[in-house]
Amino acid sequence: MLEGLLAAHRRYDELSAQLSQPDAAADIGRYRALMKEYKELEPLSRQYLALAAAEEALAEARELLYSHDAELSAMAAEQKAEAEAEIARLTEEARLMLLPHDPRDDRSVIMELRAGTGGEEAALFAADLYRMYNLYAAARGWQVELMNAGETELGGYREIVFSVEGEKVFSRLKFESGIHRVQRVPVTDSQGKIQTSAVTVAVLPEADEVEIRIDPKDLKIDTFRSSGAGGQHINKTESAIRVTHLPTGLVVECQDERSQYKNKDRALKILRSRLLEAAEQAQNDSIAADRRRQVGSGDRSGRIRTYNFPQNRVSDHRIELTLYRLDAVMNGDLDLLIEPLLAHEQAEKLQNRETPEP
Numbered sequence: 473m474l475e476g477l478l479a480a481h482r483r484y485d486e487l488s489a490q491l492s493q494p495d496a497a498a499d500i501g502r503y504r505a506l507m508k509e510y511k512e513l514e515p516l517s518r519q520y521l522a523l524a525a526a527e528e529a530l531a532e533a534r535e536l537l538y539s540h541d542a543e544l545s546a547m548a549a550e551q552k553a554e555a556e557a558e559i560a561r562l563t564e565e566a567r568l569m570l571l572p573h574d575p576r577d578d579r580s581v582i583m584e585l586r587a588g589t590g591g592e593e594a595a596l597f598a599a600d601l602y603r604m605y606n607l608y609a610a611a612r613g614w615q616v617e618l619m620n621a622g623e624t625e626l627g628g629y630r631e632i633v634f635s636v637e638g639e640k641v642f643s644r645l646k647f648e649s650g651i652h653r654v655q656r657v658p659v660t661d662s663q664g665k666i667q668t669s670a671v672t673v674a675v676l677p678e679a680d681e682v683e684i685r686i687d688p689k690d691l692k693i694d695t696f697r698s699s700g701a702g703g704q705h706i707n708k709t710e711s712a713i714r715v716t717h718l719p720t721g722l723v724v725e726c727q728d729e730r731s732q733y734k735n736k737d738r739a740l741k742i743l744r745s746r747l748l749e750a751a752e753q754a755q756n757d758s759i760a761a762d763r764r765r766q767v768g769s770g771d772r773s774g775r776i777r778t779y780n781f782p783q784n785r786v787s788d789h790r791i792e793l794t795l796y797r798l799d800a801v802m803n804g805d806l807d808l809l810i811e812p813l814l815a816h817e818q819a820e821k822l823q824n825r826e827t828p829e830p
Contacts, residue, residue, distance in 0.1 A: 476570050477523065480516035487513065516569055523562045530555035571821045577643035579677040582619070582745045586631045588651070590669020593658040595628025597779075598671045600802060601652060602632055605645075607804025614638030619738045620726045626659070633726075633742060635678070642677045647813045649675045650776030657782070666782060670775075678741065679748035686744065692716040695732060715739040722746055777809075791816045 487510040490496060497503045533555055536548035585601055587594035609616045615637045622630040636645060652671045657664050694714040712727030713735040724742045726735040778787045779798055786801050786809070787794045793812050795801070801808055 474523075477516060477520040477566055480513050481520040484510065484513040484517035512573075516566075519562060519566050519569060523559065523566065526555050526558040526562060530559060567822065568818055571818065574643075576646075576677040578640055579642045580635060580637040581642050581645055582633065582635050582676045582678060582742055583645070583648070584631070584633050584674040584676070585629060586672045586674075587629065588670040588672050590654075590658075590667060592624060592626055592628060592660055593654075593656075593667055594669040594671055595624045595630055596626060596659065597652075597654045597669055598629040598632060599627060600654075601671055601673065602629065602634070604802050604804060604806065605634075605636070605648075608806040609636050609638070611804055612638065612644075614641055619742060620724075635741070642675070644810050644814070645675050646677075647776075647810055648673050653775055653778045655778065655780045655782070676742075676745040676749050679744040686717070686740065686747070690718050692718060693736070696727075711735060713739050715743055717743055717747070720747070720750065722750075788813065 487506055491503075491506055491510060496506075530552060533548045533552035536544055537552060539545045539548065583605065585598045587598045590597070606616050617635045617637070618632070619635060620631070620633040622632070624630060650673060652673055653668060654670070655666055655668050658667050658669075661667065692715070694716075696712045696714065711732045712725065713732060715724045715736070716722070717724075722743060724739045724746070726739040726742070776788065776790055778785075778789070779802075780786070781798065783796070784798045785794060785796050786798045788809055791812060793809065795808055797805070797808060
């Protein structure tokens with residue numbers, strides 16, 4: 473582990489020297505790549521220096537521990553204990569920092585919410601989830617941009633697509649992919665009977681144009697008039713865009729903007745992300761199938777969370793976590809669920825890393 477930290481620290485120093493050269497920004501592409509690596513290594517370099525300082529403090533304490541001066545010896549014993557505790561803390565932090573890094577964690581995302589079982593109540597819950605993600609994003613300083621929405625008469629969403637842009641968005645929102653089940657009394661139920669409904673959430677890391685190149689010849693682009701429930705957002709011009717990717721049959725619609733150009737740009741952004749996801753899914757199918765055979769079904773198509781409003785209870789079924797703070801979660805305090813999920817992910821990575829190959 474220390475070798476890994478030392479290597480990161482040395483590479484960080486190399487990059488610092490390269491970036492300080494007068495001609496460093498001559499090649500913008502290379503400069504950006506170096507700067508990205510520099511920022512990624514900065515925490516590891518700081519951790520190495522902190523650990524080295526703690527090791528030095530421990531060595532000094534050990535030298536003074538057997539001093540003939542009783543007061544000095546007592547101070548050295550206290551310094552030794554503090555240094556050992558600091559080394560233990562920094563070492564554990566370093567273990568987590570050196571875990572395999574998913575390059576997608578740094579990306580912004582496109583989220584797709586679709587009402588499932590439950591009809592109008594599911595659509596209303598999709599609107600509640602959209603509000604929850606907006607509040608969470610605002611608390612973290614992320615930007616949310618609505619890309620497409622199919623509204624219902626009561627203000628719900630049959631489908632809603634939006635982007636979330638900011639620092640390390642995917643690293644936290646990736647846990648939201650799957651089926652979200654809600655149990656509550658629908659506003660449309662006069663008898664007060666609890667109903668179970670569901671919304672499917674997909675979280676797609678945004679794809680760069682460099683990663684997914686789309687041949688214009690593979691696209692069929694149709695324009696149509698925007699529409700909305702109850703006459704909302706209706707556009708008299710054909711500014712809405714429908715893009716069909718002919719090789720795969722994927723279809724993307726965007727109609728939130730009144731500009732045809734903006735709707736087309738957003739539609740292509742969504743398409744690239746879906747194509748990237750499809751490519752990664754195809755690549756990992758055999759691995760996922762093997763994992764399902766070993767640990768059972770648990771992929772993103774399964775139920776991941778239940779929101780029980782009468783009991784103010786939210787349960788994440790992947791880690792068997794139940795909290796009676798549903799009101800806080802729905803008001804954007806999503807870290808109540810995400811932090812335990814992150815800890816569980818880190819524990820699994822540590823276990824996999826320490827388990828020898830058969």
